[in-house]
Amino acid sequence: MKSALLLSTALLASAAHADVLGLTAEAGSYITNDGEDFNTYFGVAVEHPIPLIPNFRIQHQDLEGKVGSTKIDTSYNDYTLYYEFLDGLLWLDLDAGITLRSIDGSIGSTDVSDSYPLGYLSAYVTFPGTSLSVGGELKTGGGSDANITDTTFKIKYQALYFAGLEAGYRKVSENIDDIDGSSFDVDFTGVFIGAFVDF
Numbered sequence: 781m782k783s784a785l786l787l788s789t790a791l792l793a794s795a796a797h798a799d800v801l802g803l804t805a806e807a808g809s810y811i812t813n814d815g816e817d818f819n820t821y822f823g824v825a826v827e828h829p830i831p832l833i834p835n836f837r838i839q840h841q842d843l844e845g846k847v848g849s850t851k852i853d854t855s856y857n858d859y860t861l862y863y864e865f866l867d868g869l870l871w872l873d874l875d876a877g878i879t880l881r882s883i884d885g886s887i888g889s890t891d892v893s894d895s896y897p898l899g900y901l902s903a904y905v906t907f908p909g910t911s912l913s914v915g916g917e918l919k920t921g922g923g924s925d926a927n928i929t930d931t932t933f934k935i936k937y938q939a940l941y942f943a944g945l946e947a948g949y950r951k952v953s954e955n956i957d958d959i960d961g962s963s964f965d966v967d968f969t970g971v972f973i974g975a976f977v978d979f
Contacts, residue, residue: 801828802826802828802978803825803978804824805825805977806824807820807821807975807976808973809972809973809974810841810842810950810968810971812970815970817846821972825837837860838860839858839860841858842855843885850887851887852887854892856882856883857884858880858898858919860878860879862877862878862900863876871908872903873902873903874902877900881896883956894956896923896925896928897921898920899919901919902915903916904916904934911938915933916933916934917932925957926956927953928953928955928956929952929953930952933949938978942977944975945973945975946972948971949972951967951968952969954967
């Protein structure tokens with residue numbers, strides 16, 4: 781009962797500081813394999829002030845590369861439902877929720893298309909009096925058939941009222957079990973740079 785009361789209080793406090801309706805979009809390039817592979821990403825998030833109903837975020841990430849002579853493609857779509865526990869309160873933004881990662885790709889000649897549940901956490905701090913914010917995002921999980929960890933450290937600079945630039949470092953680790961019993965370990969590590977709009 782106490783946990784439910786605390787959750788409701790946090791969500792109501794967040795809603796009081798939230799916009800009536802918010803839309804954020806981002807796009808950019810993720811550079812991995814020591815600068816040899818360039819993969820694009822984009823995403824859209826829709827936020828609202830209605831308590832107990834989660835916000836929604838969809839992201840797409842091209843994720844292609846090579847390990848030796850093996851071609852890897854674990855490109856995916858992420859569908860995230862999340863709550864804003866802090867929305868600019870004391871210059872902090874804190875979101876948490878769940879993500880369904882739908883991978884549509886292959887490792888060599890083996891198809892690895894499937895969907896995996898992940899936990900989602902996002903935290904950012906904005907420096908007072910500036911348009912600069914720093915933080916990170918974590919998605920981890922995968923269920924019984926995979927172990928996936930996706931870690932992002934990001935710097936955002938909102939040069940205009942509704943638009944800005946973002947850059948940072950990202951690591952995607954995937955351990956995926958195939959239906960024939962084999963297991964695949966894939967790591968993508970590199971930097972990214974992009975732009976975003978925030979209405």
